[in-house]
Amino acid sequence: MIKVSNLTKRYAGHTAVQDLCFEVARGEIVGFLGPNGAGKTTTMRILTGYLPATGGEVYIAGHDVVTESMEVRRNIGYLPEHNALYTEMRVKEYLRYRGRLKGLGRKRLRVRVDEVCEQCGLEHMRRRIIGHLSKGYRQRVGLADALVHEPELLILDEPTIGLDPNQIRQMRDLIRGLASRHTVLLSTHILPEVEATCQRVLILHQGRIVASDTPSNLKELLVSGDRILAEIRAPREELLSEARAIPGVARVEAHGDGPWVAVEITLAESVSGDLRPAVFDLAVRHGWSLRELKLRDRSLEEVFAELTREEEEPTAP
Amino acid sequence: MRAFFTLWRRELGAFFLSPIAYVMAIFFLVVMGFSFWFLARVFTLGLVGVPVMSQLFGSLFFWIPFLIVVPVLTMRLFAEEKRQGTIETLMTAPVTDTQVVLAKLAGVFTFYVVMWLPTIPYAFILHHFSSQTAPFDFGPMIGGYIGAALMGLFYLSIGLFCSALTRNQIVSAIMSFSIMLLFFFGGFLHFLEVQPLLKQVSGYASSALHMLEFSRGAFDTRPLVFYLSSTIFVVFCTVRIVETRRW
CATH class of the missing domain: 3.30.70.3100 (Alpha-Beta Plaits)
Structure with missing residues (x-):
C-alpha cells in the first residue's frame, strides 16, 4: 500500500528525514512513533503530496506521489496534525463540501455523509457550527472528512492530541474499527497509544527509523534480563x-x-x-x-527511551 | 471543473458567514449612497450639466471606499487558510493549485459584484424623478459598471497575490493597499508635465483616467486589454507563490 524508499527531506540548514525506507501492507495499522521533531509530520506531509521530498521515492497504492499526485490524493484520507477546519461552517455542510471536492457524486455524497456521521458518532452534531464544537467532536469531524471518500489509506497525524482520556479511548476504538476496511498509518508520541491500537510500530528518531516491529516484539527486543x-x-x-x-x-x-x-x-x-x-x-x-x-514488565516507553538514547550518543560531540 | 465550482461556492459562502465582509459592504454602500445623495442635491440645486453617473464612478467617494474595501476583502483568502492550517487539508484534496487560486478570485469577485448591485437603482431613481432627460444617460452608467468590474478584477487579484505571500491578514491588507495606491497615484503622473514616455505609460495604467473614460460612456479596448492581461499575469504569479511551498 505504501512503499517508501530512501526518502530524504532537507529544509534549509537541517535534515528532517534521512534515507527512510519502509513498506506498509494493505490492511495494516501502523504506528509512527517518535519524539517531537523526529520527522513524523514531515514524512506524512510527503506521503500526502503536501510537501515534495528532496530525494527518494514514495508509492501509494502503486502511484508515484510526485507524478501522479491527483491519483494518490484520491486514495488518501488525511487528518493533519492540528486538524484545521473551517470553523464558520456547519458539520454537515463541511462534510458535503469536502466530499464534493474529493469527487463524490450527488447521490453517493448524501449516503457517504450520513455514513461517516454515524461511524464517527456525529449524528446529533450534523447541524452544529464547527466552531462551537468541543475538541473531541472537531477531531471526529476531521476523521469523518478523512473517511468521506472511502480512501484505501488513512494517514492520521496525532489523532488523539489534545483529547481527554475518555475521548482518547473513543478515538482509539474508532481507529481500530477502521482497520477492516482501510490501511491506517498514524503518528503519535504517546506510547500506550501504539500499544493499544497498532499492529506494527515504526520508531522514528532524528529522521531515521530506529526500529520496526510489533509492539510486543519490540519489548522483547531490548529485554536484557527479567x-x-x-x-x-x-x-x-x-x-x-x-x-x-x-x-x-x-x-x-x-x-x-x-x-x-x-x-x-x-x-x-x-x-x-x-x-x-x-x-x-x-x-x-x-x-x-x-x-x-x-x-x-518493560513498557514500550523504556524501549523507546533506550532506542532513542542509543541514537543520540554517537552524534554528541 | 467540478472542483472549481465546489471551491468557488465555498469561497463565496465564506463571505456571507464573515462579519468583515458585511462591514465592508455596508461601509461601501454608505459612502456610495452619500455620494449619490450629494450628487442628486447638487443636481436639484439647479447646476444642470453635471454628469451624475460619471461623478458617481469618478469621484473621491468612489475611490476611497474602493481602495479600502478591496484589500480588506482579499486579505483573508490565503492568509487565513495558512494561519488556521486549513491550507493543508485543502491542498491535499484532489485539486490543483490553479483551481484553488482561480476559485478564490472568482469567489471574491462575485462578492464584489454583489456588493455593487444595490447601486443599480440609483440611476433609475434619478431617471424617474428627474423631469429632464439631459443629465441622464445609460451609456455612462453601463461604462461605469464595466470599468468598476474590470478594475475590481485586477485589484482583487493583487489583493489575492498579497494574501498568498503571508500568513498575517494585516500584512496582506497593507501590502495590497500599498500596491494599489502605487498604481492609483502612478496614474496621476499622466496629468503632470513629465517626460513623454512616462506620461504615455502612466496614461495606459492610470485607473483614475480609465474610470473617467468609462464613466463618460466611452468604451476603449486598451484598458480592457490592460486589466485582463494584468489580471492573468497576477493570477499566474499567485499560482507560483502558492507552489513555492513545494520548492
Whole structure:
C-alpha cells in the first residue's frame, strides 16, 4: 500500500528525514512513533503530496506521489496534525463540501455523509457550527472528512492530541474499527497509544527509523534480563545479602527505609526462568512478611527511551 | 471543473458567514449612497450639466471606499487558510493549485459584484424623478459598471497575490493597499508635465483616467486589454507563490 524508499527531506540548514525506507501492507495499522521533531509530520506531509521530498521515492497504492499526485490524493484520507477546519461552517455542510471536492457524486455524497456521521458518532452534531464544537467532536469531524471518500489509506497525524482520556479511548476504538476496511498509518508520541491500537510500530528518531516491529516484539527486543520487584518487611542488610545469595541473581537494589524494604532484583542474562518462588521461599524461611512480588514488565516507553538514547550518543560531540 | 465550482461556492459562502465582509459592504454602500445623495442635491440645486453617473464612478467617494474595501476583502483568502492550517487539508484534496487560486478570485469577485448591485437603482431613481432627460444617460452608467468590474478584477487579484505571500491578514491588507495606491497615484503622473514616455505609460495604467473614460460612456479596448492581461499575469504569479511551498 505504501512503499517508501530512501526518502530524504532537507529544509534549509537541517535534515528532517534521512534515507527512510519502509513498506506498509494493505490492511495494516501502523504506528509512527517518535519524539517531537523526529520527522513524523514531515514524512506524512510527503506521503500526502503536501510537501515534495528532496530525494527518494514514495508509492501509494502503486502511484508515484510526485507524478501522479491527483491519483494518490484520491486514495488518501488525511487528518493533519492540528486538524484545521473551517470553523464558520456547519458539520454537515463541511462534510458535503469536502466530499464534493474529493469527487463524490450527488447521490453517493448524501449516503457517504450520513455514513461517516454515524461511524464517527456525529449524528446529533450534523447541524452544529464547527466552531462551537468541543475538541473531541472537531477531531471526529476531521476523521469523518478523512473517511468521506472511502480512501484505501488513512494517514492520521496525532489523532488523539489534545483529547481527554475518555475521548482518547473513543478515538482509539474508532481507529481500530477502521482497520477492516482501510490501511491506517498514524503518528503519535504517546506510547500506550501504539500499544493499544497498532499492529506494527515504526520508531522514528532524528529522521531515521530506529526500529520496526510489533509492539510486543519490540519489548522483547531490548529485554536484557527479567527484573523482580518485591516488598518485604525485613532488616535491610540481611535481606540484601540473602537475596544476593540466590543463584542466578546479578544485582539487588533496595529502596525505601522503614520496616518495608522494596528490593529490585535483576537476573543475570544467562539465566532464564522465574525467581519469584525463590524470593518467596527466602521470605518464608526467615519469617519475613511479603506484601508485593511481581515481575517487572518493560513498557514500550523504556524501549523507546533506550532506542532513542542509543541514537543520540554517537552524534554528541 | 467540478472542483472549481465546489471551491468557488465555498469561497463565496465564506463571505456571507464573515462579519468583515458585511462591514465592508455596508461601509461601501454608505459612502456610495452619500455620494449619490450629494450628487442628486447638487443636481436639484439647479447646476444642470453635471454628469451624475460619471461623478458617481469618478469621484473621491468612489475611490476611497474602493481602495479600502478591496484589500480588506482579499486579505483573508490565503492568509487565513495558512494561519488556521486549513491550507493543508485543502491542498491535499484532489485539486490543483490553479483551481484553488482561480476559485478564490472568482469567489471574491462575485462578492464584489454583489456588493455593487444595490447601486443599480440609483440611476433609475434619478431617471424617474428627474423631469429632464439631459443629465441622464445609460451609456455612462453601463461604462461605469464595466470599468468598476474590470478594475475590481485586477485589484482583487493583487489583493489575492498579497494574501498568498503571508500568513498575517494585516500584512496582506497593507501590502495590497500599498500596491494599489502605487498604481492609483502612478496614474496621476499622466496629468503632470513629465517626460513623454512616462506620461504615455502612466496614461495606459492610470485607473483614475480609465474610470473617467468609462464613466463618460466611452468604451476603449486598451484598458480592457490592460486589466485582463494584468489580471492573468497576477493570477499566474499567485499560482507560483502558492507552489513555492513545494520548492
